[in-house]
Amino acid sequence: MTRYFTNEHEWIDVDGDTATVGITDYAQGQLGDIVFVEVPEEGREVSKGGEAAVVESVKAASDVYAPVTGTVTEGNAALTDDPSLVNSDPENSGWFFKLTLADKGELDGLMDEAAYKDFVASL
Amino acid sequence: MTDDTLLEDELAPPETLTLPLDGWHRAQGARMVEFAGYHMPIQYEGIMAEHQWVREAAGLFDVSHMGQLRIAGPNVVAALEALLPADVAGLGEGRQRYSLLLADDGGILDDLMLARLPAGDPLGDGDAGEPAFYMVVNGATKWDDMGHLRERLDDAITLNLLDERALLALQGPKAVDVLDRLVPGVATLGFMQAGAFDWNGSSLWISRSGYTGEDGFEISVPDTAVEALAAALVAEPEVKPIGLGARDSLRLEAGLPLYGHDLTPETTPVEADLGFALSKRRREEGRFPGAERILGEHVNGSAMKRVGLTVEGRQPVREGALVIDEGGAPIGRVTSGGFAPSVGEPIAMAFVPAALAAPGTAIHLLQRGKPHAATVVPMPFVPHRYVRKGAPK
Structure with a gap:
């Protein structure tokens, strides 16, 4: 399994044709206390860079974009009941959705963990 | 993101x-x-x-961005009453009141706190004998407020921005x-x-x-x-x-409006449900900016009213969301909203038609194309815990 990162602060774990998407620890820290998450439903087609989920903190609403094109296979239902999982465990149990990749070539432009760390440090 | x-x-x-x-x-x-x-x-x-x-x-909050003003002079009571609907004459030394700076059409230019300074004028330069007041206005509006006050106040009245004081x-x-x-x-x-x-x-x-x-x-x-x-x-x-x-x-x-969001120059005190800021004597006398319109609304009600809402579900509904009727037509607007930590659910303030302002009324909201159900509730959402002492003056 390989983990990639986007410059919109999402992470994506890829295992064959399937992937899991969430937001990074840096992103949750910037957002602050998260009070609501809306994840996509199973079967929804998402396209790279398009809106896929909504995350709301006490102070603001933000969109989460799909890092790659694909078909959603599962949204994380646990976030509906406990949105604060995104604050407490953003890069594990606080995942947003899983999808089937349409084009693995889209992964080429994403960052690995070291590159993402450098990117965050530059902000 | x-x-x-x-x-x-x-x-x-x-x-x-x-x-x-x-x-x-x-x-x-x-x-x-x-x-x-x-x-x-x-x-x-x-x-x-x-x-x-x-x-x-x-x-501890730093609110030093707010404008702290000292206003003093021989006829300052009458001069302030010409601009605010508060009973300034009846405000005793060391007593503070919430008031509104009103435009000539009755719109709210700012909301503010006004206190009468005691003899000795602790914030002044010792001008003897003149009544003096301390006013706190909003940070974003303080320059406009000062312009409005200076233009309307007699030249004999001193208006100081206490910009060497923090708050x-x-x-x-x-x-x-x-x-x-x-x-x-x-x-x-x-x-x-x-x-x-x-x-x-x-x-x-x-x-x-x-x-x-x-x-x-x-x-x-x-x-x-x-x-x-x-x-x-x-x-x-x-x-x-x-x-x-x-x-x-x-x-x-606490149900307290925020200027620039819940209150604007297009809002009147009655629409904003701030009727308590219209002192009884001032209502009876009627000599304040926009008195005709405001007193008419005080007696007959205003077309729109600021209300509190609780929102169903967990998603916050924020400033700018629309209040819609059964057919989806916009009939009002959310002016503040968010998740309320002490209530445990999303709450909002909105301006709705007066017919929909009673507690318990179901309200339909629309935010980014998505409908939300809400209910009018009395404000404050969390009870005030003020400590009152002595007889009101």
Whole structure:
């Protein structure tokens, strides 16, 4: 399994044709206390860079974009009941959705963990 | 991910000003944002934790961006009554009142606190015998307010911006214990009473008031002493610094409107449900800006009304969301909204047609194309815990 990162602060774990998407620890820290998450439903087609989920903190609403094109296979239902999982465990149990990749070539432009760390440090 | 509603610090315009506690906030770990033209702390440890801390202990807010004004002169009472609907004549020394700066059409130019300074004029230069008042106005509107006041006030009346004073607020159920420890005597003040106090040789003007619904104080302090006072306050175990984020969620739960959002020049006091700011004598006499329109609305009701809403589900409905009728047509607007930490659900303030303003009324909202169900509820959402003393004056 390989983990990639986007410059919109999402992470994506890829295992064959399937992937899991969430937001990074840096992103949750910037957002602050998260009070609501809306994840996509199973079967929804998402396209790279398009809106896929909504995350709301006490102070603001933000969109989460799909890092790659694909078909959603599962949204994380646990976030509906406990949105604060995104604050407490953003890069594990606080995942947003899983999808089937349409084009693995889209992964080429994403960052690995070291590159993402450098990117965050530059902000 | 994008965050389209917050102007983060790096995006702030270059002319953004700094306040006396700027370095202190950063040293306390604050995240700074641009607000009302100043770099201001939006949060320290987190909005939710800071909010709860104020409800349970005591929080220190820096509100030095607000305009502190001293207004004095021979006919200042009549001059202020020509601009505000408050009973200024009946305001005793060391008494404070919430009021509204009104445009000629009755629209609200700002909301403010007004206190009559005692003999000796602790914020003045010792002008003997003239009545003097202390006014606190909103930061974003203070320059316009000063222009309006200067234009309307007689030349014999002095209008000073007290820009060498900072303003702190200490809010929460333990605020009185903490502040009385540092500044003995403040516990004798009741809600909306104010007085001059000394702290280590600095002259403080302290009122028992605030913007959270909790007991607490607002403290005007010379800017040269504010860092020492802030440090002394947070050194007390009950006190933590609190940012603008929690200030907004606390005031929303307390049902208190925010100027520029819930109140604008297009809003009248009756629409805004601020009828309590129209003093009885002033209503009877009627000589204040927009009196004809405002008194008409006071008697007959206004077309629109500010109400409190609880929102079904967990998703916050925020400023700008529409109030819609059964057919989907817009009939009102949400002016403030968010998740209420002490209520445990999303709440909002909205302007709705008067026929829909009664508690219990079902309200339909539309935000980013998505419908939300809400119910009108009485405000405040969280009971006020003000400490009142003595007979009202």
